[in-house]
Amino acid sequence: MAGRSIPRFDPFNEEHTMDLPGADDDFSGIDWNDPASFFNAIGAGSGGLPMPKMISAKEVKKQSKQHSTRILKDWNLLKAILDRHEPTIHRRWLKKTRNQRVALLLAAWPNMPAAHRPDFLAFRKETVSQREQGTKFKEAYMWPCINLEDLSKPKALLLFLQARAQSSPGAFAMADHDAMRLGFVSKAIVATFLNEHTLMFTNRETPETYGELIAWDDHPDAFQWLHMQKGMHPGYGLVVLEVQEKIFGFLVECCKRIMHEIPPAELSGNKYPVQPGTTLTGETLNGFDSLAVMASESPYRKPVSMDLLRLESVIAAKKAAAEDHIWAMREDPGYFSDAVLESRDHRQEMMQDTNGKSHPLLSPGRESVLWYRIIGNLLARAHISLEIWSELLTQVKGLRALQVKYQNEISPDSDLPEEYLNALLTFHHYIKQGAKGTKGELKHVAVASPPLRQFYERTPPRDTNSNMIQVRSRSTKPEKTAAELLWLLRVLWEDGQDLSVIGFTNIVDELGRLIQSETKTKDLLSSYMMDIVSDLSVFSEATRQLNIYQPWAAGFEDALVDKEDELQKAFARRTADWSILMSVLDGPSQAKLIRLGEPNDRKFYYPIDRPRTKESTQSLQSAESNLDSFWSGVDKNMRVRMSENLDRTALGALLSRHRILQRTPDWVEPDRQRKDQKMDIQAITMPLSEIYLDLQQRTERTIDRGERTARAAKVKTRGVAESSSQNANATPQDLSLESATRFLLDARSLKVFRTLFYTPSLTATPGEVPWTDFLHAMVGTGFMPEKLYGSVWQFRPTKLDVERSIQFHEPHPSGKLPYKTARRYGRRLNRAYGWEGNMFVANESGA
DSSP states (O other): OTTOOOOOOOTTOGGGOOOOOOTTOOOTTOOTTOHHHHHHHTTTTTTSSOOOOBOOHHHHHHHHHHHHHHHHHHHHHHHHHHHHHHHHHHHHHHHSOHHHHHHHHHHHSTTOOSSSOHHHHHHHHSOHHHHHHHOSOHHHHHOTTOOHHHHTSTTHHHHHHHHHHHSOGGGGHHHHHHHTHHHHHTTSSOOOBOSSEEEEOTTOOSTTTTTOEEETTTOTTTTHHHHTTSEEOHHHHHHHHHHHHHHHHHHHHHHHHHTTTSOGGGTTSTTSOOOOOOOOOOOOBTTBEEHHHHHHHGGGSOOOOOOHHHHHHHHHHHHHHHHHHHHHHHHOHHHHHHHHHHHHHTOGGGSOBTTSOOOGGGSTTOHHHHHHHHHHHHHHHHHHHHHHHHHHHHHHHHHHHHHHHTTTTOOTTSOOOHHHHHHHHHHHHHHHHHHHHHHHHHHHHHTTSTTTGGGEEEOOOSSTTOOOOOEEEOSSOOOHHHHHHHHHHHHHHHTSHHHHHHOHHHHHHHHHHHHHHOHHHHHTSOHHHHHHHHHHHHHHHHHHHHHTSTTGGGGHHHHHHHTHHHHHHHHHHHTTTHHHHTTTTOSTTHHHHHHHHOOOTTTTOOOTTSOOOHHHHHHHHHHHHHHHHHHHHHHHHHHHHHGGGGGGSHHHHHHTSOOEEEEOOOOOOGGGSOTTOOOOTTSEEEESOSTTOOOSSOOOEEOOHHHHHHTOOOEESSSOOOOOGGGTTOOHHHHHHHOEEOEEEOHHHHHHHHHHTOOOOSSOOOOOEEHHHHHHHHHHTTEEEEEOSTTEEEEEESSSSOOOOEEEEOOSSSSEEOHHHHHHHHHHHHHHHOOOGGGEEEOTTOO
C-alpha cells in the first residue's frame, strides 16, 4: 500500500467511514492514482456508499474563489449595516406581526419551508433509493435552520443577524457542516471528491485565503488540519461555502427589506453613524430559560465550547433528585404507594390483548408474580438511577479538575494529555451506556403508557408462563402530532439505523421542541414518561457538550473504537455491585417482601391532606409502620447479599448518612393541648436505614423545634446562612441548627411556602399551588428557574450561599401542585437546604 492514496472521507462524521481494503481483498486491478477506480472497486453507487463526482483541484479553486468572494462581500456589508442600524432593525422586527414577518422572510427567501427541521420531514417522506437517485428536498437538507416556524419567532432572526455579523464566516464553517449531518449521512447530499487536499477555513477573512485549497504534498500539516477542524475535505468544503453564500445573501436581503426606505447603496455608508452594540437575549418560557428554546436557537448563535460547570450542575441536580426519590419512598407511604401503582400502570402486562383479554398474570393466584416484577423494577430503577448519576457526577467533577490542571497545555494545535483524554473517553462511554439503558426502558414503557396505549396492542401469548410479551401498532392511523411523537419515540427506542443517521441529540432536541410547542403532545405523555424524557435530555446534553469540544471531539469516535475492550472491562468492574441493587427483592424472604410491598387493603392509606383527627392519625401511623416493615426487610436482604460491598455504591453512601425519617406522633386530645400549641406531624423522627446500625430495633427521638431555633447562631434577612470550613461536611439539617434564615417575601410567595411547610390542623388543609406561583416564590428566595426537557425544571441558586441546584417536576397536566405534592416539595427543600416554615415572613415594607 506504500505510495497509494486511499480516499478519505470527512473525519467529523463517523457514519461516513468506509471499509478499506483488507489483506484478503483482491484490488489488483485498481489504478490507485484514479479515485474513481477505487470507488468502483468497493461498490460505490450500487446501494451502499454513494458514488461521488470527481472534481479537479483547478475546479475546486475556481468554485471556492467565487463562493468566498460573495460570502465575504456580504459579510462585510452585513457588519456595516448592523453597525449603523441594528437598534432600528431590532425595533422594527419586534413590532411586526407574525404574518408580516412571514411575508418578509418569503420575499427574502422564496419557498422557504414552513416547518421546523424540514430535513426531518424530508427524511420521512423519501426512501433510501429515492434519495440516492436524487432527493427532491436538497434545500431542506442543506439549510435546515431556514424555516418559517423558527425564523418568524420574534428573536431568532435577530440572533442570526447578530451572530453572523459579529464573527467571521470561518467561525461557523464546522457548524454549518454539522447542520447538514442528516443530508450527508442519509445520502441526500453527496459531496464531490478530490483526494489529498484540504480546504481551509479557520482564521481566514479574505477571498484569497478563505476556502484556500492546499495540497497535502505542499504543506506537511495539511492533512493534520483536517483533524484540527481548521479545514475540511474539498467536497464538503464546497458545500459549506455554497450554504454560507446563500445564508449571508439572505441576511443582507432581510436587512434591506426591514430598512426599506433607505436605498441599499446607502445602508452601509458613512451617512449613518456607527451605533453602540446591542445586547440581545434569546426567547424565554414564561420569562425563564428553557433548554428546548436554547436548543432551537443554537443554529442562529455562534458555536460555543464545552461547558463542564453547567453540565456538572445539571447532573448534580439529577443525583439529588434520585436521592430524594429513594428517601421519599422510604419516608412517605403515600408517595411509595403512588410510585408502585404508577409503575404498574406502565407495565405491558396491564394491556389487553387483541382478543380483549387480560394478561395471564392478572388471573387469581398469580398476582404475586406481577407484583414482584412491578416492585422489583421500581426499586431497581431507583437504585440504578442513583448509581448512574452519582458516577457521572464524580466523573464530570474529575474532568473539570483535569481541565484546570492542563489548561496551559491544551491548545487546538496539540493533542490532549493522555490522562485528560482517557477521562473524556470514559465519560463518553458511561454516557452512552446510561442512554442505552434509558432507551431500553423507553421501549418497554411507552407502548404501555396509559395515554399511548391506544396506539398499540398486545398479542396473546403462546405460553402463559413465558416472560415474553409481544406488542404491535394498531392499524388505526394517529393524527399528525401523535404520529410525529410516536415516530420520535420509536427512533429513540429502536436505537438503530434511523437514530444513527439523524443523531441522538437531534432527535431529543426535536422531542423537546414538540413537547413544548404542542399541547397535544403533553397530553400524550404521562409523568412517568416525562421523567424518562428528562433523563434522555441530560444524556443528550452531555453528548452535545462532548461533541462541541473541538477540535478533539472529531477523534473521539475512533478513539472509543480503539479502546472499546478496555472501556467495557473497566465499566463491568465498576458496575459489578449494581446487579445486586437491581434485584434487592430476591432471596429467601422474597414472598414476604412482596406481600409487605403490595399496596392493597389500604395498607399505605395516608390521609395527610385530611384534617387531623384521632382516626386519621392512626391511619398515618399504620401506613408508616407498614412502610417501615417493608424497607426493613429490603435492608436485611441487602445486608446479607452485599455485606461490605454496599460501601462501594452510592446507595450505601446515602443510607449511611445521619438522616432521619419524619413520623407521626401519637394523637393528643384537643382539650389536652395548650391553646397556642399546634400539632406537628414532623415531631417524631427515625433513622433512614438500619444497615449500618447494630440496633435490633429502630430508635425514636423527639426534636423540639423551639430548641433548634434557640440554638441558631445568627439571623439573616435574605438567603441561606454562610457556611464555614468547619461545617463544610454538615448536613442541611445540621446547618439549620447553626443559623436561622429569614426570607422576606411578598404575599404571593409567602402563601406558597406556607403551603409547602404547612402544619396540619384539626379543621383544614391548604389548597393547590399554581405552578406559576411556585416559580415566582422560588425566584423570590434567590433561585433562577430553567425548563429542561419533559416536565423537569432546574432551580439554580443565584442569590444564596449554597451551590447545589434542585429539580422539580411541573405538575402535569393540571398546572397546579396538589397539597400532597407541595408537601413533598417542602420536605425536599428541607433536606436540601434546611428550610423550615418559620423562615418565611411577610415583607411588610412591600419592597
